[in-house]
Amino acid sequence: MPAFVDRFLEPFKVRLRTTFAGQSEGVPEWEDALENGDDAGYFPHTSATWHVHGGMTPIAAGIKALLLQALHLGALAGVAEHSDYRADPLARLAGTIRWIFTVTYGDTAAAQRACDYVRRRHEPVVGTYIAATGETLEYSANDASLSHWVHCAFAEAFLTAYEDFRGAIPLPPDALPGESGADAYVREWSVAGTLMGVESPRSRAELSAALLQYDDDAPLYGGPRVREVVHFLKNPPLDPMLLPGYRLLFLAVVNSLTPRQAELLELRQWPRFLRPVSNGLARFALAVVQLGLLKVGPSELAARRRLRRLGVLPSSDSSAELPR
Incomplete structure (x- = not known):
């Protein structure tokens, strides 16, 4: 990138780093620490999970995950009564990213x-x-039913964000017979559910069925508390330089919801024939964000250094040049 362009983008880069890393300079220690360790982790570098969680689409996925999670009144009560997301939303975001x-x-x-x-x-x-x-009803954040909803909402959000803004998920080399890239992602990410004490869907069809079951069993609901969360997510206390791009992403995320979800959230969707336009605007916003960040994030770079040390990746691995 030419030096004069880099100088022009520097204020934008500082604001992005502060928002997503919680600091304006350098890389958080926990990200560099991912270089340490004695094994390759739960997800191979060729996995669907690395594809879906890499690049810029997790930004949009995070918005959708928060909207979906708010629809479960038990999960929402926990956030509303035990979280300081209004006072310090960036700290909560940084914790989730970590x-x-x-x-x-x-x-x-x-x-x-x-x-x-x-x-x-x-x-x-x-x-x-x-x-x-x-x-x-009683709720507990570690209750299996609430954790199951949060896991399903998360998987759905990340899966659809990738598909909406990047296309079909590449099929990993170790995919099971008959699996799609989306199936592989849901199966792989069920490991995270297991680590959190949740028995999770293991295919896209199972994930879709689980989400529909929540509608049928009617634990999802709108109302004043949901309205408050939606208002906050529509108007977050972001740096003014980042707000235009955020609003383009928010619009595309709203258009990706099911009609039932949008109704409960009291959000208006564009007509279906116009939604490719909002997706295009969101892709532009993500491309601008990428100008201010690395092609490959610090967490993945640290993991690749560990994999090179362990001999899983060749020493010639040029991860900094990988396309995103």
């Missing part, structure tokens, strides 16, 4: 430690909420 990338790119010990840490943090997150039926 968990995702540690499980994705770390060795098995690091992934296990990350999940154990989250489960310990969840232990005091308990309380009651009013269900859609009017019943008062």
